[in-house]
Amino acid sequence: MTYKLTYFNFTALGEPIRFLLSYLNIDFEDDRIEVEQWPSVKHTIPYGKVPLLEIDGKVLNQSTAICRYLAKKANLAGRDDWESLLIDIAVDNFQDFRLSIISYWYERNEESKAAKYATLVNETIPYNMERFENIVVENNGYFVNGNLSWADLFFVGILDYLKFRSEIDLLKDRPNLQALREKVLAVPKIKSWIEKRPSTVDIA
Numbered sequence: 001m002t003y004k005l006t007y008f009n010f011t012a013l014g015e016p017i018r019f020l021l022s023y024l025n026i027d028f029e030d031d032r033i034e035v036e037q038w039p040s041v042k043h044t045i046p047y048g049k050v051p052l053l054e055i056d057g058k059v060l061n062q063s064t065a066i067c068r069y070l071a072k073k074a075n076l077a078g079r080d081d082w083e084s085l086l087i088d089i090a091v092d093n094f095q096d097f098r099l100s101i102i103s104y105w106y107e108r109n110e111e112s113k114a115a116k117y118a119t120l121v122n123e124t125i126p127y128n129m130e131r132f133e134n135i136v137v138e139n140n141g142y143f144v145n146g147n148l149s150w151a152d153l154f155f156v157g158i159l160d161y162l163k164f165r166s167e168i169d170l171l172k173d174r175p176n177l178q179a180l181r182e183k184v185l186a187v188p189k190i191k192s193w194i195e196k197r198p199s200t201v202d203i204a
């Protein structure tokens with residue numbers, strides 16, 4: 001089977017997919033679009049957004065659905081329906097958190113941007129990061145039931161980009177999330193991906 005991932009030349013929503021493909025030991029074409037190329041590419045893409053994963057030429061969009069599909073193959077999608085539900089909830093919470101950071105970043109009105117940043121720094125980030133930290137404490141070092149799942153890979157995969165865009169050290173004073181990050185990055189297949197992945201603005 002052939003796998004081609006199309007995304008921008010940074011981590012963000014592409015990285016959880018790259019993590020999962022690496023975890024599964026799947027060779028994939030890592031097609032990276034430069035931001036300047038995007039206007040000429042966008043109209044060729046279903047729904048006009050990336051990441052896209054092509055499997056044997058079949059074009060798939062929506063990062064969460066793609067990750068869930070790969071996670072099932074990797075046995076990282078929960079041991080029963082209840083665990084799968086808890087994983088889905090964790091990932092949707094990360095996606096909502098990501099959107100609040102991105103919404104600040106894309107705001108063009110300087111006044112609204114400053115107001116959004118203040119809310120982000122004073123409310124949204126501490127509120128969410130405290131909850132994420134507590135969930136990991138309650139679940140023995142992982143997001144769900146003391147086991148590695150794709151929620152952990154997803155969180156660690158998007159973390160650098162969120163830190164880059166918010167300019168906040170999101171894991172400061174969050175020792176359990178720091179430990180979770182270390183654990184995910186030490187998984188051998190993820191570790192070798194990190195060693196060979198290109199350096200980009202968000203992880204340089």
Ligand SMILES: N[C@@H](CCC(=O)N[C@@H](CS)C(=O)NCC(=O)O)C(=O)O
Nearest residue numbers: 012013048049050051061062063064
């Ligand atoms: N729900 C989609 C969101 C995809 C998305 O927002 N992609 C952004 C990059 S992170 C994008 O393609 N932006 C360019 C644009 O909308 O023109 C997913 O999870 O895959």
